[in-house]
Amino acid sequence: MTRNGKIARLPRAIRDRLNQQIQDGVPGKDLVRWLNGMNEVVDILAQQFNTDRITEQNLSEWKQGGYQDWLKHQERRDWVRRISDEAEDITDDAGVMPWMERVGAMFEVVLGKVVEQQAQAAVETPEQLGALLTLSRELARHRQLAQDAARWRTEEIRRQERENPKDIDERIDRAQKKALAHFLVLAHRQTTLRDITKGMSPENVAKFEKAVRDQTLKYLRDPESIGFAESSDADEADPSESDSIQLDPTPNLPA
Incomplete structure (x- = not known):
């Protein structure tokens, strides 16, 4: 969802630093004072909101909205890093398999398990059925993309051999x-x-x-x-x- 409040209009670098400080437990008053002390913030507020201050109310609204989005984004990034670390630890016959292929294979397993769990549960509402269909489509799409990637990789290897x-x-x-x-x-x-x-x-x-x-x-x-x-x-x-x-x-x- 696109947000358009005062803090949402600030540069990403400032928003990321703000979110990190919120997560670290820095008091709201200190955060407001820190934001209002930056010339870049003051200029943006004057140009877009005809004001020069961010209030504690603005910060409270951000904590309920943009900050929550940031937390979810961080969770997704952590998940990718964790999967990456696990993929690097996997040893199998295809030890030279590229990183994305290993992660893709694990992602397919995870997504397949989710689809299996959803299919075993009772489908009682249109929303549940829609969620199951969406997951199934995503799994099929991922497999198609994986096949396309494998085909492209084979063609690239052949091209390099021709031009070697x-x-x-x-x-x-x-x-x-x-x-x-x-x-x-x-x-x-x-x-x-x-x-x-x-x-x-x-x-x-x-x-x-x-x-x-x-x-x-x-x-x-x-x-x-x-x-x-x-x-x-x-x-x-x-x-x-x-x-x-x-x-x-x-x-x-x-x-």
């Missing part, structure tokens, strides 16, 4: 080894190279061999700029069958 730099390095390493395999195959095809350069002048043979060396080094040093097809079983088994590197049998060089 280590995987990229491994692909580059495989590509470089594949390129080296092609180069070694070509090195053993001296007859083919001689056939290609037959009839060329010594100068053009030297140019052709230099072009082959340069292209091969570029292929080995910078595989990403050229690109590689995904390796197949055939490639892995017999590199000589690959056609990733093809020498032009009719190079554009003068005879």
